Amino acid sequence: MAKTDKYRVGIIATHPIQYYAPWYRALANRPEVKLKVFYCHHQGPEDHARSEFGIPFAWDIPLFDGYEHVFLRNVARHPAVFGFFGCDTPDIMRIIYEKRFDAFITHGWRTKSNWQAIDACWRSGTPILVRGDSYLLARHIFLKQWMKYITHRWFIPKFDAYLVVGKRARDYYLYYGAQEKKMFFAPHTVDNDFFAAHKAAFQPERENIRNIWKIPKGSVVFLFAGKIVPKKRPHDFINAIKMTYNRCRQIFGLVVGDGYFRNSLERKVKKYNLPVVFTGFLNQSDMPKAYTAADVLVLPSDAVETWGLVVNEAMACALPAIVSNKAGCTSDLIISGETGEEFRCGDTRQLSGIMERFILDPEKRENMGKKAKELIDRYSIAASVDGALQAIKYVTGKRREEPFAGR
Template sequence: MSSESAARPPGPPRVLAVASHPIQYQAPWFRALAAEPFIDFSVLFVQLPDAAAQGQGFGVAFTWDIPILEGYRWRKVPQLLGRGGLQGFFAARIAQPTALLRELDPDVLLLTGWHAWPLLQMLLAARRLRIPVLMRGESNALRRRPWHVRALHRLLLRACDAFLPIGRASRAFYTGYGIADERLFDTPYFVDNARFAQAAEAARPQRAALRERWSIPADATCFCYAGKLEPKKRILDLLEALRQAVAVNASTHLLVIGTGELMAQAREFVATHRLPVTFAGFLNQTEIPSAYAACDCLVLPSDFGETWGLVVNEAMACGLPAIVSDRVGCAGDLVGDGETGHVFPFADTAALARRLLAVASDPVRARAMGDAARRRVEASYSIARSVQGTLQAVRWTLAHR
């Protein structure tokens, strides 16, 4: 703890979360933590990107159409160096991280990952000031790292006091480095389940009109791809699997939500093979539940770069099952094979085609899996569960500092 805090009047412990920028998925967590009387919670954002910076990788400039800066106290890093922006590990750096952290004077520092240099700057500053650190990163144990990466991970993890695993593969990542169970506090990754479920329910009576809007046949089994069209998400694998599936069952359709660098290649593949695909473009947070209401199943064929896949949470909260590759981070948590969806071997387009056909051939079973998926995220992958784990970690850390 910093020297200034020794003279501070008694009160709830100050917990400072540090995030690279405002993220729509983190805002409900921050609001819920701010409402907890046990802690004095606030957030430090490294950057507040404008619409152009926010849209990098999406192919369109935008701002989120839901409030993500309301309901909790926050401030922005006052002096930032570098070119800025969200692309690149060293795109920005904090001018005086130790001085800034000494000024903010938290009892506990909560880091939302190590994917940007400013987050590591704050970790190092916390070590200098002897402020305990909670880490909630996205890395998982699904892939084997080279020795030098593992060595860097050991140094990083050694600097943290406790960890907030986001799921099973995340917990396995920490235990694989010898982190004791007593230092692990589960904070499952979640979306605002209630908001998505309510919005999808409200949109469901307009399902026929929504399908007409996106040229989805009324009797088709419609699969949904939601995300950037970027290499790690493997949209071309899905299109190839769809090509194989359509040859067996023509009553299938794909709605692609999102834009990105592979859009032209994806459109060319669809045109060449005359596939039943609608490109909806980018849909903001208030729009996407309507797309889920128009569809029957989500598909996420990503590689190891998909450290979780929160679109799976979104779709499941809206009552859809999901088909994911075995390299998607949330597969072991959310997708019970044949229960809440299907898991297929990464890049095996024939196996993915078989899963598509299984869903299309049994719509009653697909709806049952969707109902089970909604129950799973509501019960175990919620705001309340993540807040509970966070508070347990804060209490443990303060008791063992």
């Protein structure tokens, strides 16, 4: 590549995602990069309802501004973003052969479209970079685990570079034979500036926001935010609120989101007369209101939660977090006693005890929020794009100066 040329970079993505759009925009804004994103499926409001959100909606932030993109022809019999065959875009193979990208990025390998891109890169000699968030805590039956080991040991070492979103993803790649020298820290991130700025704007209205949601004055508010679905284990949150309420009447639960567990949760709250309110789904521009009203985030998810970007959002708003040890972000974002606390997934008694400690020590709670904000500033879009650019330079013949580094 001539010194005056830009790196021609392609990315394949299943569909527009609110967390990835700012990352694409920032990468495209780098003067040495010419980026084009190839989407496999145009997800409408009804698709969101079918994909666990529980209601139809459209994101209220720009998903396409600031970078070049195109929607591929999806020939899947039942087009969708879930399942291997929901995205089938054979045109990406021809595009990769014709465009001769300097580097091509795939978000994992879970759809047919991902594999069409990966295969085309291998056949055409196009450097292929992977940015996924799989990790080793998700266990399977022995035969499936053995077959996965054999197949993954075959294809994972064949990637030209790895955009590592966190420590557990790094361990995953290493386990399946990736070389550490090909790893570049490109952490999972949200638009920290967006959330911090909106939190600051809403802060003077904190009491009014709490009043709208009928939060009693003096309450310590624990926030559950996300799809109300099995992998998030929302019942653990409600059960922990119930246990803690017996000892600490200041506790209050704020549940933001929707999903097919919502009705059963509301019935339980009503049955036991618990101090919990359900806001329903909040779009991106309104989420900072929840972080303004809350004191602590709780993420009780199981191992299907490969990261938990809601923790990034909360920390950008200077909230500490209590996170299950099975959630993928725990190793990176939770420093016990500093940015939050970790608990054993499903252990509601331990979760309740941690909640009680947060209630009884407001000064420590506030200090932990400040430290959480300091930590998440290092998990920024700029840091993630820097890592991606280092990887792009690496696969195009340039070498970085420093090895992979996490937190």
